[in-house]
Amino acid sequence: MSRIIPESELILNADGSVYHLHLKPENLASLVFTVGDPDRVSLVSQYFDSIDFKTQKREFVTHTGRIGDKRITVISTGMGTDNIEILMTELDALVNVDLKSRQIKPDHTTLQIIRLGTSGSMQENIPVGSLLASAKAIGLDTLMQFYPELPGSQVWGKHLKDKLSLEFTPYQVEASSLLLDQLNSDFLRGITLTCPGFYAPQGREIRLRPKLDQMIERVSELEIDGERLTNFEMETAGYYAMGKLLGHEMLSLNAIVANRKTGEFDKMAEKTVDTLIHTALKLFMKK
Ligand SMILES: O=P(O)(O)O[C@H]1O[C@H](CO)[C@@H](O)[C@H]1O
Numbered sequence: 001m002s003r004i005i006p007e008s009e010l011i012l013n014a015d016g017s018v019y020h021l022h023l024k025p026e027n028l029a030s031l032v033f034t035v036g037d038p039d040r041v042s043l044v045s046q047y048f049d050s051i052d053f054k055t056q057k058r059e060f061v062t063h064t065g066r067i068g069d070k071r072i073t074v075i076s077t078g079m080g081t082d083n084i085e086i087l088m089t090e091l092d093a094l095v096n097v098d099l100k101s102r103q104i105k106p107d108h109t110t111l112q113i114i115r116l117g118t119s120g121s122m123q124e125n126i127p128v129g130s131l132l133a134s135a136k137a138i139g140l141d142t143l144m145q146f147y148p149e150l151p152g153s154q155v156w157g158k159h160l161k162d163k164l165s166l167e168f169t170p171y172q173v174e175a176s177s178l179l180l181d182q183l184n185s186d187f188l189r190g191i192t193l194t195c196p197g198f199y200a201p202q203g204r205e206i207r208l209r210p211k212l213d214q215m216i217e218r219v220s221e222l223e224i225d226g227e228r229l230t231n232f233e234m235e236t237a238g239y240y241a242m243g244k245l246l247g248h249e250m251l252s253l254n255a256i257v258a259n260r261k262t263g264e265f266d267k268m269a270e271k272t273v274d275t276l277i278h279t280a281l282k283l284f285m286k287k
């Protein structure tokens with residue numbers, strides 16, 4: 001018999017829903033699109049043929065519905081990998097834990113989870129308005145210091161540790177090849193640097209001077225096996241790592257709204273995000 005998970009570890013609300021997401025198993029589809037901004041949820045679900053469930057708790061807004069005969073869920077996550085840890089753990093519990101007996105189910109269910117997010121390019125030849133799929137992600141946050149070791153190459157993490165003189169080793173994870181292979185040439189492929197913040201952790205200076213001098217130059221020029229890092233954002237490595245450990249198929253798709261080399265911000269950012277949304281829905285709704 002598997003362990004009974006205590007009430008203080010897997011917390012359920014009075015209606016039986018999971019603590020932060022406020023979802024019950026029947027509210028979730030096995031294909032999930034995620035967005036950072038709660039207001040972006042309806043920008044995705046406007047393309048659904050029907051919506052049969054809506055809820056909100058904190059920054060987690062959920063709509064579940066159908067396009068044709070495919071059931072899909074869209075959820076907002078807020079910003080940062082700490083939110084992604086909560087999201088992934090609770091989504092996984094909805095399908096892989098029997099919430100009544102509080103035991104892990106004997107048969108594993110795999111979710112497909114696709115992030116539709118914004119991002120800043122660190123290469124001049126990836127302009128604002130581009131769509132980019134994160135083939136790999138490197139996490140500069142410390143979330144993975146608290147989970148089992150990730151399988152696979154960690155070469156980027158080791159090089160970044162040296163390059164930036166960090167006191168910890170960033171973690172490295174790949175996207176789901178199953179999902180990546182479904183993309184067409186609308187998407188560039190890249191290696192995403194997931195940062196624990198928007199300003200100094202991405203080399204931005206407003207009033208406080210970042211501790212790491214010339215961060216953008218240092219990370220954008222690093223080259224391993226002919227590949228360079230392509231873009232900054234704040235969640236992808238957390239998604240890929242939690243997905244790898246929990247057994248879900250993960251893909252992060254980015255609308256490039258800033259170019260950190262040229263100093264440009266996309267004047268049409270809302271349109272670029274809408275292009276990302278309908279391009280991704282069209283691809284993943286194909287039979
Ligand atoms: O547009 P979203 O999905 O929120 O993604 C990006 O935008 C936010 C910062 O502005 C961070 O969450 C970053 O990852």
Ligand SMILES: O=c1cc[nH]c(=O)[nH]1
Pocket residue numbers: 118119120121198202232233234257258
């Ligand atoms: O530069 C950017 C743009 C969007 N999101 C980020 O995290 N960074």
